[in-house]
Amino acid sequence: MTPRTIPALLEKAKQSYADRPAIVDGATTLTYTDLAEAAENAARAFLAAGVRSGDRVAIWAPNRWEFPVAVLGAQTIGAAVVPLNTRYRGHEAREILERSRATALITLNGFLGADYVQMLRDAGPLPEHLIAIVDLSGDDAASSAPVVGWSAFLAKGEEVTDERLDGAKASVTPDTVADLLFTSGTTGKPKGVMSAQRQTIGVADVWARGAELTPEDRYAIVNPFFHGFGYKAGFIAAFTSGAAVHPIATYDPTQALKLIQDEQITVLPGAPTIFATLINHPDLKTYDISSLRFAIAGAASVPESLFSDMLDILGIDEVKGAYGLTECMVATATRPGEDPAHVAQVVGPAVEGLEIRTVTESGEDAAQGEDGEVWIRGDNVMLGYFENPEATQEAIDADGWLHTGDVGRLDEHGCLKITDRIKDMFTVGGFNVYPAEVENALADHPDIVESAVIGVPDARLGSVGRAFVVVRNDLVPDEIDTWLKDRLANYKRPKTYAVVDALPRNASGKILKTELRS
Incomplete structure (x- = not known):
């Protein structure tokens, strides 16, 4: 046990x-x-x-x-x-x-x-x-x-x-x-998302069993240790099963290929961009990476061909997709032996010990194939937010269901497909970016009247930020970006800025980000 x-x-x-x-x-x-x-x-x-x-x-x-x-x-x-x-x-x-x-x-x-x-x-x-x-x-x-x-x-x-x-x-x-x-x-x-020791170990154990980790495995962890993917599904998962952890402090695809070859790495999870850089590496064939047996590309959406390429080009024995969030780190994982085309479309059924529902705005369970908010319940859902009972009560209802803010649908196999993010969050190279945080930082600038930040597609990072700003005193984008450098991590800073006279709004005054995305 x-x-x-x-x-x-x-x-x-x-x-x-x-x-x-x-x-x-x-x-x-x-x-x-x-x-x-x-x-x-x-x-x-x-x-x-x-x-x-x-x-x-x-x-x-x-x-x-x-x-x-x-x-x-x-x-x-x-x-x-x-x-x-x-x-x-x-x-x-x-x-x-x-x-x-x-x-x-x-x-x-x-x-x-x-x-x-x-x-x-x-x-x-x-x-x-x-x-x-x-x-x-x-x-x-x-x-x-x-x-x-x-x-x-x-x-x-x-x-x-x-x-x-x-x-x-x-x-x-x-x-x-x-x-x-x-x-x-x-x-x-x-x-602050709080987890008990039993929950952190429980998440790690579920992940380790899903990956079939053993003491024979050599687990290269490129996912940051400061993130649950590299921490709970990373080194804690390895320690529950006796696997060897090989930390990667900074990711370089050439060095990663060398590590896989020299240390006979067997397990390598990561963001989709990690595998894309390996698949497209010009010297890939000069490295022996045949030891790789298992990988997870953790993201709600991935390029359609990624999982097939991970199998066919990288030669990984088994690849999976998964879905989780800070409040419940490992929520779903695709099934063993799944068709890679299906893996690219869904993030799998709920992992052991969790229940998942998709719920319509009226509070009813969504029909099969119908969109609804993703709700999760189980032992490994967070204890709550640190010293923030109001936010905790808003996130977890009286019956113990975590309202994720993500939109998805369940298919006939109980597999979840994420279709939208209620909270407007987007992911830059595997890191979550919340527009409100960036907008709050921009609001502190004395010459920015208001702003709206959205995620836009990016070939290398998956998505990047774009900020629409209303300014005074002829403030220019380069000045805004320089000002943000001391206030936000680089992945949170918008890649592009658009100075506009006004932001589009609906009748109640809410900014219409759908128009900004079009």
Whole structure:
């Protein structure tokens, strides 16, 4: 039986898989025994730093071996992790640190040239509740409070007694909050999606069984660890099944092909753009990627030929489509042996433990093939939004159904097809963009009267943003984009801008984005 807490999961993995590799990150390899020990050392360090059960620990770092260690260490003592997108700017990160009241931050200064700590300082005073900042790249000798290097952070943990650590572990139950994953949504204000440890492990277990993960698998994770796809369906799924995690910090198709060949990678999920770049790589045939046996292209919609090309050109044994959202990370997955043409059209039936309905505006179940809002119910649906009971009540009804805001239809096999997004969200290279968040940022500019943001198709990224703006004082698009660089991650910034005299509206004054899309 799969454990229902992180401490129990680590103990079982240590006993079951012992000397098998858990993480292989360049020259660093951690066995499952090493992983359990590293997580325990991190747990001691968090306690020494002043983190307590029920606190939040933010992690603002790329895919590397310390990320899972920090996650498991925090969760071992009952703290919840708050992953931050590595593309965030200081204002975005600071808002989430403030909203979550995180007491510790694990980061990697210098990743892709970004000075995360300085970006935070530039966005305002460091939050008072942030008692420790750990820089994975930090020079311990040069660090100054509250910033410390990883080695110094761990060294301080050696002072924590076994009794104190055991006491912290004993506070952890299956219902202890494991994580807050922040998502923006319709208002643009981030909401923290809470999941219990049993739910995070449950999502991982469902995904691992769907992928038939075993200790023989070598799982290359290109999906960011800060996202549920790389975290719950990523390294936690691997740890439930004894597979080896191979983190990919920055995606480069040539390097990915080399990794697959050299490490005999067997499992590679990702956004559709990942597979498109491999399929179209000019040197694809010079690499031996025959070890690949399983892949999921996670997206509501994919190019029609993608799954056939993944089978025929990349030679992957089995490919699946799937659908999920932050509030319920793995909701559907296509069935084994499905016709790739069908996989390209649907995202499959509900996974084990979940129910799915499509519901019309009148509240009735939609007929087969008829569009309706997608509702989901089951054990792995979020606990709710952090300190936001109103939003939670709006999202989850009295009968436990999560109203996703997505529109879809069910076919005769119970397979779901997503047909629209009520919330106007669009996806840029695998990252969700909520127009309201971008519009709120634009509204802060003194020379922007109002704006409307939509997603438009893009051959490389799937879609990109386009902003329609009403301005004063002859403001030009280049000035707007420069202003946004310090306020929004690059994937959220519109690729194009249209300066207009007015935005189209209906009789009640609502902006007509359908006209902007036409």
